[in-house]
Amino acid sequence: MSLIDLIMDIITFFCIYAIITLSLNFQQGYTGIFNLGLYFPIIVGAIITAYLPGRLAMIVYGIDSKLDFSANNAVVVSILRSKLSSDPLMSVLLLAITLAVVALTCYVLGFLSAYPALKLPADYLALFMLCASESLRVIGMQTDWLAGGVMGITIINPFWWLGGFSYYGMSVFTILATVCIILLYQRMCDSPLGRLLKSIRENELTAESVGKNVNGIKRTTLAFSFMILGLAGVLHAFMMGAVVVGGYTRVDFSFWPWLMMIIGGTGNNIGVFLGTFGLVIMRRIMIVGKHYFWFLPFNVVWFEPILLAIMLMITLVFRPEGILPEKSPSIKDYVRRVLKLES
Amino acid sequence: MIPLPILLTALVYSFILSLLAMGFTLQYITLSVPNLAYATIAFASTYLTLTFSLMGLTPYITMPFAFILGGAISFMLYKFVSFLRDRGTSIVGLMMATIVFDLIIYAGMNIYADYLATVFKIYAGSFSLSEFDFKIFSLPAVLFVSGITSISLVAFFTLMLVKTKFGVAMRAVMENYSLASVHGINTEQILSIAWFFVGGLAGLSGSLYPIWFAMDPWVGARMFISIFAACVVGGLRSIYGSLLGGFIIAFSEVVVTYLISIYFPWVWAYRSVTSMVIAAVALIEMPSGIAGLIQKFRGGR
Amino acid sequence: MVSQTLSVGQNLSSKESRPLLIIDNVSKRFGSFYALQNISLTVPEKSIVLLIGPNGSGKTTLINCISGVYKPDDGKIFFNGKDITGMPVHDVVKTGLVRSFQVPAPFKRLNVAENLLVCGQNNPGEGFLGSLNRQRWRFFEKGQVERMFKVLKTIGLEDKVDTLAGELSGGQLKLLELGRLLMMNPRMMLLDEPIGGVNPVLANKILSHIIDIRNEFGTSFMIVEHRLDIVMKYVDYVYVLSKGNLIASGTPTDIVERKELYDVYLA
Ligand SMILES: Nc1ncnc2c1ncn2[C@@H]1O[C@H](COP(=O)(O)OP(=O)(O)OP(=O)(O)O)[C@@H](O)[C@H]1O
Ligand SMILES: [Mg+2]
Numbered sequence: 001m002s003l004i005d006l007i008m009d010i011i012t013f014f015c016i017y018a019i020i021t022l023s024l025n026f027q028q029g030y031t032g033i034f035n036l037g038l039y040f041p042i043i044v045g046a047i048i049t050a051y052l053p054g055r056l057a058m059i060v061y062g063i064d065s066k067l068d069f070s071a072n073n074a075v076v077v078s079i080l081r082s083k084l085s086s087d088p089l090m091s092v093l094l095l096a097i098t099l100a101v102v103a104l105t106c107y108v109l110g111f112l113s114a115y116p117a118l119k120l121p122a123d124y125l126a127l128f129m130l131c132a133s134e135s136l137r138v139i140g141m142q143t144d145w146l147a148g149g150v151m152g153i154t155i156i157n158p159f160w161w162l163g164g165f166s167y168y169g170m171s172v173f174t175i176l177a178t179v180c181i182i183l184l185y186q187r188m189c190d191s192p193l194g195r196l197l198k199s200i201r202e203n204e205l206t207a208e209s210v211g212k213n214v215n216g217i218k219r220t221t222l223a224f225s226f227m228i229l230g231l232a233g234v235l236h237a238f239m240m241g242a243v244v245v246g247g248y249t250r251v252d253f254s255f256w257p258w259l260m261m262i263i264g265g266t267g268n269n270i271g272v273f274l275g276t277f278g279l280v281i282m283r284r285i286m287i288v289g290k291h292y293f294w295f296l297p298f299n300v301v302w303f304e305p306i307l308l309a310i311m312l313m314i315t316l317v318f319r320p321e322g323i324l325p326e327k328s329p330s331i332k333d334y335v336r337r338v339l340k341l342e343s
Numbered sequence: 344m345i346p347l348p349i350l351l352t353a354l355v356y357s358f359i360l361s362l363l364a365m366g367f368t369l370q371y372i373t374l375s376v377p378n379l380a381y382a383t384i385a386f387a388s389t390y391l392t393l394t395f396s397l398m399g400l401t402p403y404i405t406m407p408f409a410f411i412l413g414g415a416i417s418f419m420l421y422k423f424v425s426f427l428r429d430r431g432t433s434i435v436g437l438m439m440a441t442i443v444f445d446l447i448i449y450a451g452m453n454i455y456a457d458y459l460a461t462v463f464k465i466y467a468g469s470f471s472l473s474e475f476d477f478k479i480f481s482l483p484a485v486l487f488v489s490g491i492t493s494i495s496l497v498a499f500f501t502l503m504l505v506k507t508k509f510g511v512a513m514r515a516v517m518e519n520y521s522l523a524s525v526h527g528i529n530t531e532q533i534l535s536i537a538w539f540f541v542g543g544l545a546g547l548s549g550s551l552y553p554i555w556f557a558m559d560p561w562v563g564a565r566m567f568i569s570i571f572a573a574c575v576v577g578g579l580r581s582i583y584g585s586l587l588g589g590f591i592i593a594f595s596e597v598v599v600t601y602l603i604s605i606y607f608p609w610v611w612a613y614r615s616v617t618s619m620v621i622a623a624v625a626l627i628e629m630p631s632g633i634a635g636l637i638q639k640f641r642g643g644r
Numbered sequence: 645m646v647s648q649t650l651s652v653g654q655n656l657s658s659k660e661s662r663p664l665l666i667i668d669n670v671s672k673r674f675g676s677f678y679a680l681q682n683i684s685l686t687v688p689e690k691s692i693v694l695l696i697g698p699n700g701s702g703k704t705t706l707i708n709c710i711s712g713v714y715k716p717d718d719g720k721i722f723f724n725g726k727d728i729t730g731m732p733v734h735d736v737v738k739t740g741l742v743r744s745f746q747v748p749a750p751f752k753r754l755n756v757a758e759n760l761l762v763c764g765q766n767n768p769g770e771g772f773l774g775s776l777n778r779q780r781w782r783f784f785e786k787g788q789v790e791r792m793f794k795v796l797k798t799i800g801l802e803d804k805v806d807t808l809a810g811e812l813s814g815g816q817l818k819l820l821e822l823g824r825l826l827m828m829n830p831r832m833m834l835l836d837e838p839i840g841g842v843n844p845v846l847a848n849k850i851l852s853h854i855i856d857i858r859n860e861f862g863t864s865f866m867i868v869e870h871r872l873d874i875v876m877k878y879v880d881y882v883y884v885l886s887k888g889n890l891i892a893s894g895t896p897t898d899i900v901e902r903k904e905l906y907d908v909y910l911a
Contacts, residue, residue: 034435036379116627123377123434124579128626130379131568135619138565142612187776192761192769192785195754199762202751209711209745210763210824211737220772250564251449255442262439267753298457302450309446316427316436316443328755330806335789339782 006288012171012239014280015178019232020257021276022185022269023225029267029326030194031221032201034122037129039253040113041106041226043136043245045233048102050147050243053094054080054156060090070145070153077154088161095158095173095238102230110226114219130250140245152244155237174235181228182273189269190338197221198267251305256283259312264322271324282307345598351486353597355555358489361589362496362548363566364573366541368585370417371574372517373534376424376437380445382563382570384416384542385549387448389558390455392550396475397463403488405550413546414539420444421538425531453560469559476554485554492551496544497586513537565615569596572618576625578632587633592618664689664832664864665710665741670719672705679705681888682719687832690858692865694875694896697885698909703868704746706885707834711743712736724831737765740831744824744838746868748817752810756801757792759809759820763827764788788827795826798853800846815841822850826857832864844874851878876900884908 020038027033054069058076061083069076084091113132117125141150159169188194196217200207204214237243256279264275286304293300315322329337363385370378388409392402424440432440460466477484504510515523516530524530552558569592577588596614604611629635663686672680680702687693695703708714710721715730722728723741731739751759767788768774769781796802799819804812809820818841825833839847855878857863869875876882882899884892886908892899899905 028435034438036438116623119630120626123375123438124575126438127377127379127571128622131571131619131622134564134568135616138615139613184776187778188772191775191778192764192767192781193772193775195758195762196767196770198754198758199751202753203749205713205733206745206749206751206824207762208733209737209743209749210828211734211742211765213732213734224772251446255446258439258442297461298454302453302457305446305450309443309450312439312446313423313443316432316440320432320436326753328753328758328806328808330755331757331789334757339785339789 006284008168008171010281010284012174013284014277015174016232016236016239017257017260017276017280018273019178019181019228019235020253021260021264021272022182023228023232024257024261025266025269025272026185026189026197026225027221029261029272030189030197030201031218032122033218033222034126035129035222036126036250036254036258037131037133038229038257039248039250040129040133040136041109041229042233042236042253043133043140043248044106044109045102045230046237046243046248047140047147047245048105048230049098049234049237050153050155052101053098053158056094056097057084057090057156068145070148073148073153077156080156081160084156084158085160085163091156091158091161094156098234099231102234103227106230107223107227110223111219113226114215114222117222118215118218130254133254134250137245137248140248147243147245150246152242152246154242157241158238170238174239177231177235181231185228186269251308256308259308259315262320262322263311263315265324265326266322267326268322268324271322271326274324275322279311345601349597349601351483352555353594355486355489355551356597357590357593358493359548359552360566360569360573360593361586362493362544363570364577364585364589364592365497365582366544367570368574368577368580368582369541370538372580372582373520373537374421374424374428374437376428376434376441378420379438379441379567380416380420380448381441381545382567383445383448383452384413384420385545386552386558386563386566387416387452388412388546388550389553389562390452390459392472392553393459393470393558396472397459397465401477402472402475402550402554403484406492406547409546409550410543411546413549414543416444416448417542417545418535418539420542421535425534449560449563456560469557470553471557472553473555483555485551489548489551489555492547496547500540509533509536568615568622569593569618572622572625575622576632578634581632581634584632584634584637591633592621595621662689663687664724665866666720666722667706667710668720668722670706670709670716670721672702672709672714673717678888680709680716683885683888683890684719685883685890685893687864687866688881690862690864691880692854692858692867692878694879694882695866695868695885696870696872696882696909700887701885702888703885704836705888707743707836707866707868710736710834711741737828737830741834742825742828742830742832743834744821744836746836746840748814748821750809750812750817750820753808755806755808756796756812756820756823757805760792760795760823760827761785761788763824764791765828791827795823798826799823799850815843818842819846819850829861830863832866835865835867835869837868837870839869839871839874847871847874851875854878 020042024038027035054076057080058069063076063079067076117128120128140147143149147153157166157170159166159173162169196212200212200214200217208214260276260279261272263279264273265271283304287301290300363382367378367381370381388405391409391412392405395405396402420441424437427437427440479487504514512528513533515526515528516533520530573588573592574585575588576591577584577586596617600610600614600617625632665687667683667685670680670683671678683706695706697703705714709716712728712731712733712735720727720729723739726739728736728739728741751762754762767781768784774781796805799822801816801819801823804816809817812820818838822835822838839850842850851874854865858865867875867879876896879896882894882896883890884899884905891908892902892905
């Protein structure tokens with residue numbers, strides 16, 4: 001792997017994790033919704049990405065109806081590659097449609113899942129979400145026509161028309177999308193909305209008693225972060241060029257983000273951002289450098305969860321509030337920085 | 344009619360699942376922390392069973408060792424969680440602490456599987472040990488072993504709760520943790536023993552699992568859904584409810600899914616999702632579970 | 645100064661104005677235990693009503709029923725001509741009826757300023773989409789900040805504006821409870837022991853401020869308070885609860901004269 005590829009790999013990987021951890025922070029750090037099933041919408045995003053754009057392209061280009069995108073995956077993808085390579089407009093359109101469909105689907109799913117989930121006490125809500133995500137993973141693995149089942153499926157790249165640079169095209173798009181999402185979260189959290197969400201986290205009854213529709217707001221929070229997480233799933237799938245639903249595990253797509261958030265500082269977006277950055281670099285370097293450990297009688301990737309566990313343990317014992325703990329702005333600061341007023 | 348193998352599967356599965364569901368509920372009641380590592384603790388001992396079988400011994404010899412292994416891990420987890428709890432860590436932090444253990448055990452299992460693979464030249468990622476089992480009255484021995492184990496353990500546990508001083512103290516702790524410690528009950532000691540016992544239960548039932556079922560490193564994660572569903576159906580905070588919940592979930596996952604799959608064959612592959620569906624419906628329709636139903640029935644009379 | 649406001653208070657005698665809050669035959673059970681039994685009372689517009697009773701007599705339970713925390717098992721509650729029985733808490737607030745908590749319930753990890761600012765109603769910056777349009781909510785927030793400083797002055801917490809609520813003392817938390825309600829500009833406030841643990845000088849100041857608010861904005865009050873020595877001279881009307889029953893009502897002078905009520909209180 002060349003240095004530029006390694007850097008690109010780390011940055012895009014970081015981008016996807018940044019979206020996930022900021023969405024987690026929005027739910028847990030701000031609103032206090034204890035959700036261990038972050039990967040539910042991510043899997044939804046990945047499955048739709050595996051299912052929809054390839055088939056849409058087949059219809060558009062009138063490809064032989066005896067071929068199936070899933071069953072004849074390799075053949076179909078190579079045909080689509082030749083078509084899409086010379087059709088940038090259709091490529092970008094497919095990307096846009098996928099993003100829109102996933103955003104809408106995940107928003108609705110988040111909204112609906114709130115009805116049973118918000119009835120539960122915090123700990124059982126976490127378990128409910130975790131089990132729902134795990135079930136979705138099982139469904140994805142068992143259903144061949146959806147996303148290739150256990151073996152997975154190869155998907156299109158919306159930047160094939162860039163020729164040799166198609167991989168970088170997707171990376172740059174991911175980076176741009178991530179920047180937009182980060183700005184979106186930052187703007188929401190810095191506004192009266194951020195304060196409102198934190199008040200719900202602190203005391204739901206008091207928030208109700210000052211006229212806030214706590215359940216409604218929590219439902220929207222859940223739906224909104226589902227939507228963003230779904231988009232992370234789309235970006236991840238397109239980056240990988242393939243979808244293997246079995247790969248969306250609770251360790252990689254829930255526990256790691258949780259660690260990143262807790263180490264960085266729950267409730268503080270900048271801390272969470274830094275935590276994500278540090279851990280992503282560490283993980284990627286471990287994965288890339290694993291062939292230096294050939295002498296061990298086992299695969300060195302198993303050190304990764306142990307490392308994760310040890311860091312989580314140290315953080316919980318010595319610095320439960322994280323590296324950059326949450327801080328309330330002083331009123332002077334708020335008036336000057338956020339309201340941009342002098343007084 | 345339901346074929347014998349399906350019925351046997353359902354029975355063995357329900358013995359194992361109901362023990363696990365009961366253990367999970369017991370741990371939840373005592374510390375008010377759902378133990379996310381519970382299923383993984385249970386299935387760690389499957390690798391003990393595999394090792395003994397590979398050495399040419401009967402898999403059942405694992406049982407005492409599995410009990411000790413599961414108990415020891417669970418005991419350490421209790422110590423860690425209660426240490427954090429005394430420092431005022433929130434419920435989120437405590438559940439993260441159980442995740443710490445889940446990850447370490449999970450990685451340890453995989454490292455050990457790699458190691459077995461190099462030593463015995465087998466693929467230890469997934470395996471089934473049913474060929475090492477023997478027959479009693481032309482039925483697999485694991486049916487009797489799991490049945491007798493789970494019934495006698497539940498009987499033993501019930502007797503202990505009702506008859507012994509330890510049991511009385513434990514009921515007091517489960518009822519009201521802070522009140523019990525005010526009354527001079529050594530809660531620390533009681534909970535340590537309880538968690539050891541419950542971890543042992545998990546290890547024991549896990550060690551029997553591969554003698555009937557196919558095992559892979561993800562069984563823990565999948566089985567966790569079933570355990571959760573059993574506890575939800577049982578009523579979240581009721582030990583005997585979760586025992587019943589275990590049977591209900593096991594039979595619906597195996598027998599009910601089988602009956603549906605006669606007409607819709609594709610359903611069979613989604614067995615483990617059945618329990619999640621049941622859990623979701625139960626949470627919405629009867630959030631207090633079987634325990635709640637029984638209470639209502641009693642109250643109504 | 646106190647006597648002057650008092651005379652203003654008595655001019656608005658309860659019979660002249662129409663009832664704002666009507667509690668009609670309300671009962672509330674916990675299991676088989678009646679915490680409230682057939683309570684009927686009214687609070688006229690622009691009046692200050694005191695609710696007293698020994699510990700456990702059901703005062704807080706009544707406030708919880710009115711504010712929507714509990715649904716009464718029986719009876720109806722009307723506010724401003726509207727049936728609010730069993731309405732969700734946040735919808736009751738929208739009708740202009742707000743309450744404070746006996747045991748202070750602040751947003752602990754927010755500072756005092758945030759605790760107060762979050763109480764603004766219909767803040768355009770609190771919507772998921774609205775929050776993105778900073779121009780739109782900035783000026784609303786500016787107004788809120790100004791209002792907040794006025795409230796802080798009233799409750800005497802100006803120097804605590806940047807302190808986390810979790811670090812305030814018990815008395816200061818009581819003041820913050822009141823401050824939250826003052827931020828909301830309601831038609832009526834239900835105050836559950838608003839001056840518990842507050843020193844008498846500040847307590848008198850707060851109560852006379854309540855009179856000022858009533859006179860200026862026509863806000864009504866229902867106050868639960870044990871410190872009768874301080875609070876009696878500020879109120880228009882008194883209701884007495886005992887064991888979930890309404891046992892007496894009258895003007896402060898009437899109630900003070902009825903010696904048998906002292907026995908109830910001491911029991
Ligand atoms: N959620 C509840 N569940 C069961 N019983 C309750 C509940 N809330 C209140 N009670 C009971 O109802 C009765 C009235 O309580 P309440 O808090 O209304 O009294 P109070 O008049 O406010 O007393 P205090 O002066 O101590 O504040 C008490 O006996 C209390 O134990
Ligand atoms: Mg009270």
